[in-house]
Amino acid sequence: MLIKYRMYANTTITTFSSDIKGLIDGTITSVSGLSAGCDKANTTMTGTYPAGIYTKVNDSSNTFSKIHGTDSGYTHYFRLTYDSSKMTTFTLAQSYTSGTDTLLNSVAQTVNVTPNTYNGSEQFPKGLNIVITSKCLYFSSLTSGIGFGLFDLGNNGITSTYASQMKMAYIKLTNGTFNVPYAYNLQGAASGYSSISGNLWTTYVPPTFASNATGSLVVVENPAFIAANTQGYQAFGVNNLMRIPDYGYVIDSVYNTSGTSRLAANNYAIITE
Amino acid sequence: MTHDLLQQLFGTEPAKIYIYAGELVAGDSQVENITLKFADAAGTNLVSCVVTQLKGTYFVYTKDDYNIEDSNFIFVVDLPLPLPPEPDPVVVEEETPSEGTQ
Numbered sequence: 001m002l003i004k005y006r007m008y009a010n011t012t013i014t015t016f017s018s019d020i021k022g023l024i025d026g027t028i029t030s031v032s033g034l035s036a037g038c039d040k041a042n043t044t045m046t047g048t049y050p051a052g053i054y055t056k057v058n059d060s061s062n063t064f065s066k067i068h069g070t071d072s073g074y075t076h077y078f079r080l081t082y083d084s085s086k087m088t089t090f091t092l093a094q095s096y097t098s099g100t101d102t103l104l105n106s107v108a109q110t111v112n113v114t115p116n117t118y119n120g121s122e123q124f125p126k127g128l129n130i131v132i133t134s135k136c137l138y139f140s141s142l143t144s145g146i147g148f149g150l151f152d153l154g155n156n157g158i159t160s161t162y163a164s165q166m167k168m169a170y171i172k173l174t175n176g177t178f179n180v181p182y183a184y185n186l187q188g189a190a191s192g193y194s195s196i197s198g199n200l201w202t203t204y205v206p207p208t209f210a211s212n213a214t215g216s217l218v219v220v221e222n223p224a225f226i227a228a229n230t231q232g233y234q235a236f237g238v239n240n241l242m243r244i245p246d247y248g249y250v251i252d253s254v255y256n257t258s259g260t261s262r263l264a265a266n267n268y269a270i271i272t273e
Numbered sequence: 274m275t276h277d278l279l280q281q282l283f284g285t286e287p288a289k290i291y292i293y294a295g296e297l298v299a300g301d302s303q304v305e306n307i308t309l310k311f312a313d314a315a316g317t318n319l320v321s322c323v324v325t326q327l328k329g330t331y332f333v334y335t336k337d338d339y340n341i342e343d344s345n346f347i348f349v350v351d352l353p354l355p356l357p358p359e360p361d362p363v364v365v366e367e368e369t370p371s372e373g374t375q
Contacts, residue, residue, distance in 0.1 A: 061319065081319070091321050097305050101318050104308050107336060108321040181323055190278040193325045194334060197284055230284070 001047030002254070002261055002272040006118035006127040011037030016115040017062065017082050023130060024064055024137065025056040039118045042125075046261065047273050050134035058101045065096065066168065069135035069152050069239060074167045077103055078137075078150055087113040092150060092170045094182040105182040107195050109148070109170055116143045129252055131263055131272050135239035138270050140173075140252055140263065147173040147251065147265045153226070154237035158184050164193060169226060171238065173265040176200040178226045185230040201225040201235060206267070209245050219244060219255060224268060240271040274327055276350045282327070283334050285353040293324070293331040295345030307331055314343035 003023055007016070015037035022028035026049050031040050055065045061079060068074040077096040081089040093106030116126040124142055131138040131149070138149030153159075153167045162184035171178045176199050183196040207220035221242035225235040242262070249255065249264035254272075256262070262269040279290055291311075298306045304324045311333055312320045322335040333346060341348070 079319075093321075095304070097309070100309055100312070102305075102308055102312055103321060104304050105323045106321040107323065185282055187278075187281050190274065190282045190327070192282060192327045193323075194283045195323050197286055230282070 001045060001049055001132050002263060003130040003132070004042075004044045004127060005034075005130060006039040006042040006125070007115050008037055008039050009117045011035075011115040011117070013082055013085055013115065017080070017087070020080065020087070020130070021056065021059075021062060024054050024132065026051065026054065037115070042118050042120060042127075050132065053134045054132070054137075057096060057098060061101050063096065063101065063103070066137070066150065068167055069133070071152075071155070071167060076166055076168045077106075079103060079106075081108070085114060086144075087111055090148060090150075090170065092166075092168065092179070092181055094164075094166050105166075105193075107170070107179055107181040109172070109179065111139075111144075111146055111148055113139060113141050113144045113146060116141075124250075124252070129263060131240075131270050133240055133271065133273060136241070136270060138263070140265065142252055145174065149173075149270070151241055152239035153180075154239065156234045156236055158186075158231050158234050159236075162193070169236075169238070171200070171226070171241070173268050176202065176266065176268075180226075180228075183228070183231070185228075186232055187230055196228040196230055198226065198228045200238075200268075201227050206243060206246050209248060219248065219257065219269075221257070221262075221269065242269045242271065243267065244269045274330070274332075276354055279332070279350060280352055280354050283352060286336065288334055288336045288352045289338070290349045290352065291333040291335075291341065291346040292349055293333055293345060294347050297331075303331060307333065310343075310345055311335075311341075314341045314346055315339035 015035035063079040077093040079091040089108045091108040093103035095104040126143045129140045135152040140147040169178045169180045179197045210218045224238040224241040227233040227235040253264045261272040307324045312318045
């Protein structure tokens with residue numbers, strides 16, 4: 001589902017974080033359920049909430065679990081942290097201890113997403129776009145200058161042999177980087193589990209726009225991959241993330257393919273269902 | 274593990290690495306055991322760190338700057354490692370042709 005979340009000037013960090021929490025855990029299923037700080041007249045929710053994937057495991061620390069969308073044997077965890085004015089960090093973790101509310105094998109990423117007031121007359125109206133699907137959770141805020149999310153990964157030789165490797169990644173599409181907090185590195189004598197980071201795989205030729213027999217625009221979408229030198233560049237497919245033609249769409253614009261919306265990011269598109 | 278090997282494994286993003294020198298618990302929950310002790314040492318349960326075993330030693334990797342003063346955790350290294358100093362350039366003195374030689 002795609003939520004175009006718009007806010008009034010009286011939005012507080014409490015209403016902002018409460019709305020995000022309710023959207024992720026599925027307790028808010030329509031615009032009417034959002035807080036008083038939300039500009040409901042200009043907020044839209046389209047698509048279907050992915051039931052049974054996201055669970056709030058700790059309310060006060062904003063910690064959630066996510067089951068892998070295609071390999072239900074993998075569950076990982078994430079936590080959103082706020083200060084008095086913004087969402088400050090997004091932490092992805094391999095595992096979690098509920099008794100002490102402690103993330104295990106985790107890396108925190110600075111995101112700094114601020115609430116901001118919607119004004120429809122602006123060229124790029126302010127707000128926060130959120131994609132929630134069984135395979136990804138994505139946030140995009142032009143005002144805060146960031147698009148980031150949690151994406152399921154496909155299988156490869158690393159995950160089939162070293163099953164403790166996580167099958168989800170934090171990906172920041174603003175600059176095309178990723179991090180997997182707990183992954184197996186093939187480094188000779190230094191081989192073992194650690195965190196891996198790198199760039200989305202960009203060595204292949206990017207797709208281009210084309211037209212079909214009736215002259216309609218065809219947006220060619222290629223799969224997106226991540227790979228790290230410390231794993232010998234074994235490539236993981238990234239679920240719900242597509243490489244689209246260079247500079248094809250303004251960030252946060254939406255287009256449809258076969259009736260399913262895509263939210264455009266920096267040369268990538270996120271499938272919203 | 275040398276510092277170079279640790280950087281090879283963990284990468285060059287700014288981070289700190291500690292060795293866990295405390296007691297291990299029975300069973301296979303060392304990651305939980307060590308993370309909880311690291312959280313105690315950091316003074317918050319909201320820690321983010323990775324615990325990994327390499328050649329029989331447990332390492333704790335964190336990108337956050339916690340004030341760890343606990344004998345269970347021995348600081349190993351700050352990543353990235355400083356670049357090695359560049360060698361002094363070799364100055365080759367040109368020979369001046371001696372007068373009178375043709």
